[in-house]
Amino acid sequence: MPPLMRPLSRGALLASALVVGALLVPRPTPSAIEGSAHDFSAVDPSQQICIFCHTTHRADTSVVDAPLWNHAVTNRTYQLYNSPTLDATVSQPSGASRLCLSCHDGTVAVDSYGGRAGVIFLGGRLAIGADELTNDHPVSFLYDDALAAADGELHRPSATPSGLGSTIDDDLLFNGRLECSSCHDVHNGASAEAIGEKLLVITQVGSQLCLTCHDK
Numbered sequence: 001m002p003p004l005m006r007p008l009s010r011g012a013l014l015a016s017a018l019v020v021g022a023l024l025v026p027r028p029t030p031s032a033i034e035g036s037a038h039d040f041s042a043v044d045p046s047q048q049i050c051i052f053c054h055t056t057h058r059a060d061t062s063v064v065d066a067p068l069w070n071h072a073v074t075n076r077t078y079q080l081y082n083s084p085t086l087d088a089t090v091s092q093p094s095g096a097s098r099l100c101l102s103c104h105d106g107t108v109a110v111d112s113y114g115g116r117a118g119v120i121f122l123g124g125r126l127a128i129g130a131d132e133l134t135n136d137h138p139v140s141f142l143y144d145d146a147l148a149a150a151d152g153e154l155h156r157p158s159a160t161p162s163g164l165g166s167t168i169d170d171d172l173l174f175n176g177r178l179e180c181s182s183c184h185d186v187h188n189g190a191s192a193e194a195i196g197e198k199l200l201v202i203t204q205v206g207s208q209l210c211l212t213c214h215d216k
Ligand code: HEC
Pocket: 033, 038, 039, 049, 050, 051, 052, 053, 054, 067, 096, 099, 100, 181, 185, 186, 187
């Protein structure tokens, strides 16, 4: 496999444009996929951004609830996280988490979209699923009030504010399930406080992200 090609999303030109922007504007505007880690327009012949993941027609519907998907999907089966204190029933990554892993397990090329066979593979720290999911925060499980009660140190998702406007359930869960997107916004539309923090939806200053759900 070719190594991760880091500059793929940020050419020298784009990088300098971003630096200039940073000097002029005190804080980047939220909801900005342009120029973010997921802007690969530099390697698309027509310089599109969304096309690596979405299409308006003939989308791949193999993953349930996938949003008009246009990227080749990983078919890997993973070993999952477990521990003596884990109460949740964790399943193979489904929904949006399987879509993330379709680049982030290192088996499918970033530029395998729209039927193309790509050549740029993720590696190293960015390939979250490459070494199985045994050492990662669990994803793809139901996080409901019953789980919170069983665990005793989790906030009730139906009633606890997320800090993003509504409850944990409304803002952070997908069909009641915790997924990669519970913590990350793939489109870089995170809350302004979390800008620059690995696409997190809530800042990690004071471990605020963790304490949103964990009652520690
Ligand atoms: C690197 C992959 C990727 C790129 C690039 C991307 N998306 Fe997405 N998008 C996703 C994933 C994964 C989801 C579903 C999970 C989620 O919402 O977090 C999603 C969900 C969506 C949704 C439905 C949910 C929502 O957030 O409203 C819309 C609409 C959307 N994307 C539009 C866009 C547009 C428009 C662009 C280009 C400007 C774009 N996306 C670029 C991966 C991507």
